[in-house]
Amino acid sequence: RMDGFNAAYVKRAAAEGVREDGRGVEVGGEMEVRLIRGEGVAVAEVRSGGGSRAVCRVSCALGPPEASRPVEGRVSVTVEASPLATESQARGRAHWVVEVELLVSRVVRDCECVDREALCVVAGHWVWAIRCDVHVLARGGNVADTVVFAAVAALRHARRGRVEVAPGAADVVLRPRSIDDGEPQGLPLMHLPLSATLAVLDADLVVLDP
Numbered sequence: 001r002m003d004g005f006n007a008a009y010v011k012r013a014a015a016e017g018v019r020e021d022g023r024g025v026e027v028g029g030e031m032e033v034r035l036i037r038g039e040g041v042a043v044a045e046v047r048s049g050g051g052s053r054a055v056c057r058v059s060c061a062l063g064p065p066e067a068s069r070p071v072e073g074r075v076s077v078t079v080e081a082s083p084l085a086t087e088s089q090a091r092g093r094a095h096w097v098v099e100v101e102l103l104v105s106r107v108v109r110d111c112e113c114v115d116r117e118a119l120c121v122v123a124g125h126w127v128w129a130i131r132c133d134v135h136v137l138a139r140g141g142n143v144a145d146t147v148v149f150a151a152v153a154a155l156r157h158a159r160r161g162r163v164e165v166a167p168g169a170a171d172v173v174l175r176p177r178s179i180d181d182g183e184p185q186g187l188p189l190m191h192l193p194l195s196a197t198l199a200v201l202d203a204d205l206v207v208l209d210p
Contacts, residue, residue, distance in 0.1 A: 011201050028196065028209040029141070031149055035157045042158035046150040050141020050209075056134045056150035058158040060187070062121065063129040073119020073127040077105045079147060081136040097136070100144050104151050107193050108132055114155065118188035121163055128160060130187065142209055148195035156192060159184035 014025050023029070029049030036043040045055045065072060079101035081094060107113060119128040132155065134147050162185060199207040 011205065014201055014205055014207050023209075025205075025207045031146070033149075033153055035153065037157055037159065040159075040161055042154050044150045044154035044157060046146050046153065048140065048142060048146040048149075050146075051138060052136070052140040052143040052146040053138040054134055054136050054143070054147045054150040056132060056147075056154040058151075058154040058187075059131045059133075060158060060160045061129050061131075062126055062163070065120070065124065065127040069116075070124040071120045072116040073114075074129040075109050075114050075116060075119075075132070076130070077101065077108050077132045077134075077151070079104060079134045079136065081139070085136045085139040085143075096139075096143070100136075100147050101134075103144055103195065104132070104134065104148055107148055107195065108151060108155070111193050112190055113152070113193055115188040115190050122165060126163075130155075130158075142197045145195045145197055145209070148193075152192050152194060155187055155189060158187050160187065161185075 013019065017024050019025070031049070032047040034045040036045075040060045042058045043055065044058075045053070047053045063074065066074060079097055081097045114130065119130065121127055132151050134151055136143060136147060197209060201207060
């Protein structure tokens, strides 16, 4: 919350289209992305221009489906914060961490970022289980946008193993990748949603990535 002087200064600067970092009011901050990939695992580290930093690890494993969704894969999302990223000394997770986790869960699960039906290997028996674990290392500006960017980047970078299903059987074999397989198989992503924070300073004055 700003006092009257600072609020007036910020509104005047935004109305003139200037910021301290030289960006216009409709220009988002830069994101620095670092990607790593291993066997069934992908990691994305994202640093935002505002000082936030998040690391997302996406892993893929075969497992049984949920009883209520026998033909859909499982996608889970967790968000945790390091002690340096949270100001609260209370036990349990900080309130903002819970809110960010709900946002990422909506983006990845509810917005159908991942086609869960395409993760089914044998209906009622075997599906791909995708874990999306995010760790916030630094909380600067627009941490929610940084976390969502890291999660989507890791999902885009992740690769699944190849499986073989015996005809008429419910057993599957996770086959080691060979040089003849070509490019490994990515996750079935339907779209790549991102998050953008807006500051509404007045009825006709909106700032992107404040």
